[in-house]
Amino acid sequence: MPAQYEGAMTTPDRILLQIIDERWSNLQVFINTLTPKQYISPTDAAGWSVQDHLLHLADWEAGVFALLNRQDRVLAMGLSPELWMSHDTDAINEVLRQNARQYGASPETVQARLNSVHGQLREVIATLDEAELLESYNELYPPGREYPIRNLHVIMRNTTEHYPYHLAWMRAIVESTTSEDTMTAPDKITTSELLAQFDEKWADIQAFIAALTPGQYTSPTDAAGWSVQDHLLHLAEWEAGVVALLNHQDRAAAMGLSPEQWTSGDYDAMNEVLRRNARQYGASPETVQARLNDVHRQLRQQITALSDADLEKPYSAWFPEPDRDHPIRNTIIGNTIEHYPEHIPWMQAIIDSGS
The missing domain is CATH 1.20.120.450 (dinb family like domain)
Structure with missing residues (x-):
């Protein structure tokens, strides 16, 4: 846990919710500054829009929600077992991006997807006690997968660590400029x-x-x-x-x-x-x-x-x-x-x- 939370509460489950809520609030502040156009334009050099990043966050949270309900995380995310086991994160994220387009009809549908998944995940996390958070990931995941980290770490990687990670990229996209064909160039320059x-x-x-x-x-x-x-x-x-x-x-x-x-x-x-x-x-x-x-x-x-x-x-x-x-x-x-x-x-x- 970050140093500022050490000793603030007595149990990891309560500290985790506090950090999730704080980082989620930061994400919501950013979302509230967006214009409808900024959801889809501009994009970064790889073609990712702000909307892509937001739906990406939702998809990974949806995977954790499935996991905590003892369901197949990979299947819930629309991924094949072969792709998941390849550990090719770039390929996995591209499949998720393509699949998530069904939620990208408007800023409202993007927000609805993001908020719905987050609300469900937070409710499940709130029911977990300290012992469950510190269980091995393998206790929840279907047999045949060795993944020697704790459930707490899986949750944090897909929430408290994930939001700020993408927030920086989304801010960079919003601040980026246009192409040479549409740019507003000076009327004249020497x-x-x-x-x-x-x-x-x-x-x-x-x-x-x-x-x-x-x-x-x-x-x-x-x-x-x-x-x-x-x-x-x-x-x-x-x-x-x-x-x-x-x-x-x-x-x-x-x-x-x-x-x-x-x-x-x-x-x-x-x-x-x-x-x-x-x-x-x-x-x-x-x-x-x-x-x-x-x-x-x-x-x-x-x-x-x-x-x-x-x-x-x-x-x-x-x-x-x-x-x-x-x-x-x-x-x-x-x-x-x-x-x-x-x-x-x-x-x-x-x-x-x-x-």
């Missing part, structure tokens, strides 16, 4: 002004990187399986696309995307392809930094060579693409100045989730 902002935001990324330990590049990950390293290489891949574009080359092809993927507008799918492709640069923190710095250096040199008038030319002046007639500055800004600060909160939330 090359020198763009470079000043470019360098300022890049310095913020470098300051974040400088604080990382080697282990934090790959662990922990978010609910979709993205690590800090994935986010850094994601930034590099989108910058590499702009490098290709400013060289009058096919941006999609340079990024390893098929024409069908590119024109689909499905950024979640594109980002997953980029993440897989970028693994070749993920052997170590040094190779990640080398990739990021090399692409950034090339792009900066290209921007430096652009005139103020060049920034106002349409995207098609560099490479013709249907429905892309915005000024080239939008593409540059959307993949650098606006992109870096979008990912820093997500990466920080990943780091904080492991502390």
